[in-house]
Structures are given as C-alpha cells and as structure tokens.
Amino acid sequence: xxxxxxxxxxxxxxxxxxxxxxxxxxxxxxxxxxxxxxxxxxxxxxxxx
Amino acid sequence: xxxxxxxxxxxxxxxxxxxxxxxxxxxxxxxxxxxxxxxxxxxxxxxxxxxxxxxxxxxxxxxxxxxxxxxxxxxxxxxxxxxxxxxxxxxxxxxxxxxxxxxxxxxxxxxxxxxxxxxxxxxxxxxxxxxxxxxxxxxxxxxxxxxxxxxxxxxxxxxxxxxxxxxxxxxxxxxxxxxxxxxxxxxxxxxxxxxxxxxxxxxxxxxxxxxxxxxxxxxxxxxxxxxxxxxxxxxxxxxxxxxxxxxxxxxxxxxxxxxxxxxxxxxxxxxxxxxxxxxxxxxxxxxxxxxxxxxxxxxxxxxxxxxxxxxxxxxxxxxxxxxxxxxxxxxxxxxxxxxxxxxxxxxxxxxxxxxxxxxxxxxxxxxxxxxxxxxxxxxxxxxxxxxxxxxxxxxxxxxxxxxxxxxxxxxxxxxxxxxxxxxxxxxxxxxxxxxxxxxxxxxxxxxxxxxxxxxxxxxxxxxxxxxxxxxxxxxxxxxxxxxxxxxxxxxxxxxxxxxxxxxxxxxxxxxxxxxxxxxx
Numbered sequence: 001x002x003x004x005x006x007x008x009x010x011x012x013x014x015x016x017x018x019x020x021x022x023x024x025x026x027x028x029x030x031x032x033x034x035x036x037x038x039x040x041x042x043x044x045x046x047x048x049x
Numbered sequence: 050x051x052x053x054x055x056x057x058x059x060x061x062x063x064x065x066x067x068x069x070x071x072x073x074x075x076x077x078x079x080x081x082x083x084x085x086x087x088x089x090x091x092x093x094x095x096x097x098x099x100x101x102x103x104x105x106x107x108x109x110x111x112x113x114x115x116x117x118x119x120x121x122x123x124x125x126x127x128x129x130x131x132x133x134x135x136x137x138x139x140x141x142x143x144x145x146x147x148x149x150x151x152x153x154x155x156x157x158x159x160x161x162x163x164x165x166x167x168x169x170x171x172x173x174x175x176x177x178x179x180x181x182x183x184x185x186x187x188x189x190x191x192x193x194x195x196x197x198x199x200x201x202x203x204x205x206x207x208x209x210x211x212x213x214x215x216x217x218x219x220x221x222x223x224x225x226x227x228x229x230x231x232x233x234x235x236x237x238x239x240x241x242x243x244x245x246x247x248x249x250x251x252x253x254x255x256x257x258x259x260x261x262x263x264x265x266x267x268x269x270x271x272x273x274x275x276x277x278x279x280x281x282x283x284x285x286x287x288x289x290x291x292x293x294x295x296x297x298x299x300x301x302x303x304x305x306x307x308x309x310x311x312x313x314x315x316x317x318x319x320x321x322x323x324x325x326x327x328x329x330x331x332x333x334x335x336x337x338x339x340x341x342x343x344x345x346x347x348x349x350x351x352x353x354x355x356x357x358x359x360x361x362x363x364x365x366x367x368x369x370x371x372x373x374x375x376x377x378x379x380x381x382x383x384x385x386x387x388x389x390x391x392x393x394x395x396x397x398x399x400x401x402x403x404x405x406x407x408x409x410x411x412x413x414x415x416x417x418x419x420x421x422x423x424x425x426x427x428x429x430x431x432x433x434x435x436x437x438x439x440x441x442x443x444x445x446x447x448x449x450x451x452x453x454x455x456x457x458x459x460x461x462x463x464x465x466x467x468x469x470x471x472x473x474x475x476x477x478x479x480x481x482x483x484x485x486x487x488x489x490x491x492x493x494x495x496x497x498x499x500x501x502x503x504x505x506x507x508x509x510x511x512x513x514x515x516x517x518x519x520x521x522x523x524x525x526x527x528x529x530x531x532x533x534x535x536x537x538x539x540x541x542x543x544x545x546x547x548x549x550x551x552x553x554x555x556x557x558x559x560x561x562x563x564x565x566x567x568x569x
Contacts, residue, residue: 005273008132011139011341012349016257019342022107022335023253029104029548030246037105037242 054213055139056364057383060390062209066399070205072405074228074410076247081247083243103323105246106332110319111187111339112245115252117405117413119202120347124385124471127351130286130293131276134348137302137471142341144306149334154311154548155320157493158296159329166317166485167427173492174500174554176431177496178507183427185507186314187420189481193451193474198222199461200382200470200504201409207386208402222458225406227415242322244414255404259393263353263498266392267361272429275356281405300533304538305475308482310340314423315415347385354388421449435522467518472530476516483537484510487545495549502548509544513537 126134148155163169163226171179189451202221203212211217276284287299310316312335323329358365358564365387366377393401426444430437437445468476484507491498491506514520516533 001282001285004132008285009134009273011135012345014071015138015142015341015345016260016339017337019253019273021256022338023249023257026111026253028110030108030249033103033105034243034246039402 053368053379054265055212056208056368057207057387060208060210060387061393061395062390062399062402063395063399066395066402067209069396070132070403070406074406075226079191086455092361093151097173103328103331103335105242106319106323106328107335107339108249109245109322110316110332110336111155111253111343112248112408112415113412114316114412115205115249115339115343115408115410116140118197118412118470118474119343120350120405121200121204121382121385122474123344123347124351124354125382126293126471127348128381128384129351130287131280131352132273132288133283133285133287133292133294134351136287136294136299137305138344138348140299140303140311141344142337142405144303145310145333145340146337148311149330149332149337152326152330153342154489154493155317155329155333156326158489159320159323159326165423165426166312166314166323166489167423169492170427170488170503171431173498174488174503175201178488178500178503180428180431180486181504181507183423183431185386185484185510186481187424189478189510189513190314190416190420190423191456192480193459193477194203194413194420195464195477196322196470197409197413197416197461198226198457201225201413202403202461203382203405203407204386204409205381205402208390208405210390210399212383213385218496219462223460225311225409226413226454226458228475229417230451244407245411248404248411251400252404255401256342256468257402258390260346260349262392262397263350263417267353267356271360272356275350275360277407279355279359287360295531297529297535298531301475301534304534305446306340308478308486312482312486313478315419318415318419320378350385350388354384357388357391358384364401417453418446419452421446465519468530470501473517476513476530479513479516479537480510482510483513483534483541484508486538487541491545491549497549497553498545498566499549499552499554501552501554502545502550505544505548506541509540510537512540 065388086368121135123134126137147153158166158169161169161172163172165183166180167183171252199218199222199485204216205221205225206212206214206217209217218262283289285290287294288296290296319332320329323332358369369381370386390398391399425442429445487506487509488498488503491502515524515526515528515531516530516537521527
C-alpha cells in the first residue's frame with residue numbers, strides 16, 4: 001500500500017505543477033490566438049463575401 | 050427550519066458571491082453577441098473556420114472537457130473510492146499523451162479535412178453509414194448529457210446551502226439552461242471558443258487555489274491518514290477486488306481514456322477545428338496535462354470532502370453516513386460542494402462558483418452544438434442529398450439546440466437510475482463510442498474494412514444499453530457496468546472484422562481513402 005500512496009502523491013503534486021505552468025502559457029498564448037482567429041475569419045470573409 | 054436543512058444551510062456563500070455568480074454568465078452571453086457577426090457559413094458555425102492555434106486549442110479542449118459535470122462525477126468517485134480513484138485520471142492523461150505523440154486516429158481525421166466524424170463515415174463507407182453513424186452518435190450523446198443539467202445544478206444548490214430546499218434545484222436548472230441556450234444559439238463555435246477561453250482562465254487558477262486552501266485546511270498527512278483509517282488498502286489500491294474498482298474496471302477506464310480524447314465527438318471537434326494536423330498533435334500532447342488534471346483535482350476535492358465530513362463535522366457525518374438502520378444516507382454528490390461552501394472564504398467562493406457555472410456553460414454549449422450539428426449535417430442534410438441551404442442548416446441546428454436543451458431538463462428531473470453519474474455517462478456514451486471506435490480504427494487503418502462491417506459495428510454498440518440500472522432491472526440481472534462496456538467493445542470489434550471479411554466492399558474506396566490520408 002505504501003507504493004500506492006507514494007505514486008498518488010507524485011501524480012498529484014506533479015500534475016498540479018505541470019497544470020500551473022500550462023495554465024500560464026495557455027492564458028497568454030490563447031489571447032494572441034483569439035486575435036489571430038478573428039483576423040483570419042475576417043480576411044476570409046473579405047476574400048469570399 | 051428542520052435540523053437537516055439547518056445543517057445544509059451552513060455556508061460561507063454570501064450576497065457578494067451571488068452577485069458574482071449571476072453577473073459572470075452575462076459575460077458569456079455578451080461574447081455570443083460579439084461572435085455572431087463572425088458567423089457567415091456552416092464552417093464558421095461548426096469549426097470556427099478551422100483557425101484555432103495551439104494555445105487556444107488547448108484552452109477550448111480543456112474548457113469543453115473540464116465541465117461542472119466532470120467536477121461533480123469525479124468528486125463523487127473520490128468521495129466513495131478515495132485515492133484509488135486516481136487511476137481513472139492517470140489513465141486518461143497517459144492515453145491522451147500517447148494520442149498526442151502518435152496522432153492515433155486524430156491526425157488522419159484532421160488530414161482528411163472532414164468537419165465531423167460521420168462525414169468521415171460517408172467518405173470511407175458511404176452515405177447510409179453516415180446517417181446511421183450520425184443517429185447512433187446523437188442517440189448515445191444526447192442520452193449521455195441527460196444528467197448534466199441536474200448534476201451541475203446540484204453544485205450550485207449545494208455550495209449555496211440550498212440543498213434542502215425542494216424548489217432550488219429545478220429553479221437553478223431552468224436558469225442555467227436558459228442562459229446556455231441563448232448564447233449557443235447565437236454564436237455557434239466562435240462564441241463557444243471564446244467562452245471556453247474565459248472559462249479556462251478563471252477555472253484553472255480557481256482549481257489550483259482551491260486545492261491549496263483545502264490541503265492547508267485539512268493537512269496533507271491528515272488527508273492520507275484519514276483515508277487509511279476509514280477505507281484501508283481499498284482507498285489507495287484500485288486493484289483490490291472488494292473496493293470500488295478492480296482490474297476489470299481499470300481496463301475499462303484505460304479504454305475510456307482513449308475514447309475521451311480521440312473518439313468522443315466534442316474532443317474530436319476541437320481536433321477538426323485546428324489549423325493543421327500538426328497543431329492537432331501538439332494540442333493533444335499539451336492537452337494530456339488537462340486530461341489528467343480535469344479528473345484528478347475533482348477527485349481530490351471529493352477525497353477532501355470525505356476527510357472533512359469524517360473528521361471535522363459530526364452533523365454532516367451523521368447525514369452522509371447515518372448509523373441508524375433504515376435511514377437513507379444523503380446524496381454523496383452534495384458532499385464536495387457543501388465542503389467548498391464551508392472552507393472557501395466569501396468572494397473566492399463566488400469566483401470559484403462562477404468559474405463552475407462557466408464550466409457548466411462551456412460544456413453544455415459544446416455538447417448542444419455538437420449533437421445538433423451532427424443531426425443537421427450528418428442525418429438530415431444527407432437525406433436531402435446535400436441540397437439543404439446554409440441558412441436552413443443553421444436554423445435547423447439552432448432549433449435542435451433548443452429541443453435537446455428541453456430534453457435535458459426533462460431527463461434530469463425524471464431519470465431514476467441508481468448508478469454513479471460517471472458510470473451512467475460511461476455506459477450511455479458507450480452506445481456510440483464502442484461502435485465508433487471500431488469504425489474509425491478500421492476505416493483509418495484497415496484497407497479491407499467494409500461498409501457492412503461498419504454498420505454492424507455501429508449497431509453492436511447498442512449492447513452497452515444493458516449497463517444502465519433501469520435496463521438491468523427490466524431483465525432482472527445485475528452486471529457491473531465495466532463488464533458490459535468491455536463486452537460491448539469486443540462485440541463491435543468482432544462485428545467490424547467479421548462483417549468486413551464476410552461482406553467486403555467492391556468499390557475499392559478503402560484503398561483510395563487510405564492512400565489519400567497523412568502519414569501518422
């Protein structure tokens with residue numbers, strides 16, 4: 001059972017740290033992706049009215 | 050006020066929190082209005098013009114799949130199964146990483162530039178398979194989301210201390226459903242993507258902060274010691290037969306991890322909306338962390354709720370684990386929201402609850418959009434031979450969104466199954482995804498897969514219905530849902546293989562499609 005406890009502790013702490021780093025990256029990168037998304041759709045509408 | 054109502058009404062949820070929760074969804078409605086001017090074609094409505102970058106793709110993937118329903122059903126698993134429930138999250142993370150690195154299924158689907166999975170069915174197996182596949186997908190999927198509204202609303206009712214009030218649950222259900230319907234009908238996928246992004250930002254930081262507060266309040270070692278004290282080995286080891294899970298269940302969860310990311314239509318919709326097949330692989334590789342966390346943290350909250358109830362509040366312990374014979378225990382799904390209502394401070398509680406409402410809405414909008422467009426694009430439109438106008442398709446999709454929304458309200462109020470919410474969802478989803486897995490894998494990787502094999506595999510998915518407790522009641526049998534699911538997978542694969550070998554296609558379509566797909 002000790003093995004399982006250590007495994008779940010590693011999974012939980014490791015997962016939280018990874019997710020924290022990813023949350024920062026997605027928050028910043030996603031903002032710029034939204035700007036790009038609107039620009040692309042608008043450009044396509046101009047090309048294909 | 051009776052004693053039960055008095056116990057359940059204890060919460061830190063204040064007037065400020067109510068204001069935050071009510072105002073927050075209005076932002077999503079505003080986003081729907083803003084996004085509306087970007088909707089000019091069905092492609093814009095369904096896949097946001099196939100223009101999603103990696104970060105936004107991860108945000109929307111997480112936003113969709115980290116719904117309030119997810120938080121609730123995984124908290125229930127953690128509450129009942131302890132740390133052993135973590136195997137479900139770990140399996141999902143590992144399998145999603147595998148899919149992201151290998152591109153299994155999703156790369157080839159995106160490379161074919163189809164808008165939906167049934168569209169792939171048509172290209173590979175013909176129109177009849179597309180219509181049947183669309184119907185099976187919509188049937189399983191709509192049944193699957195039948196409890197979303199009720200269980201999501203239970204969070205709001207639990208965290209606000211209203212769980213003893215009989216009027217509260219239906220009132221919250223109607224309020225939330227109305228909001229979701231308004232902005233999903235307005236904006237399609239563009240508004241869904243924007244709402245998902247906002248939800249990701251609010252909820253991801255909310256999840257992390259709440260977890261830190263919970264650990265700080267209960268104590269890291271105390272949490273593990275309490276699970277050990279009350280559950281023993283079965284609270285940590287998922288292979289223990291007399292626990293909540295067992296080996297059969299673990300295998301079933303591994304398969305569900307694969308399905309959840311590579312076959313489930315709302316996940317695949319994100320893959321198909323990506324700007325390139327390479328972006329899809331990156332999206333799923335990074336998304337593996339989200340797929341792990343979206344189940345891990347709620348399970349941990351469920352565990353913390355158990356620890357809190359067992360060691361910090363004797364009144365709640367008496368409600369959830371009554372010692373008097375014949376007294377029904379209180380619904381375990383309320384444990385986590387009640388726990389959050391007790392430990393989080395005002396304002397933060399409002400922000401977390403608002404984030405949960407956003408999670409609820411982002412899941413609902415994606416699912417409503419997904420099932421309505423499947424019925425429109427893959428069932429109704431093919432019946433018209435492709436002669437349905439864009440305007441008619443969008444109108445039909447929007448009408449179906451409202452109809453499905455009303456069904457979800459009705460089903461949530463009247464379904465009487467006794468299984469865990471997660472097991473209900475796995476079984477209803479299996480009606481579609483067991484057949485879909487066989488058809489996708491066969492269609493994308495096996496030249497000899499035939500349309501007859503595909504149809505038989507899709508129909509074989511109906512065997513999963515036997516996993517529902519009301520259906521088992523009709524036949525007078527009791528079979529674990531995991532076993533039913535695994536048998537169903539075997540049946541669909543066998544149907545695909547034998548159907549294809551016995552009734553091969555003569556068109557050579559399989560070779561043409563496989564020759565045209567990408568390398569992964």
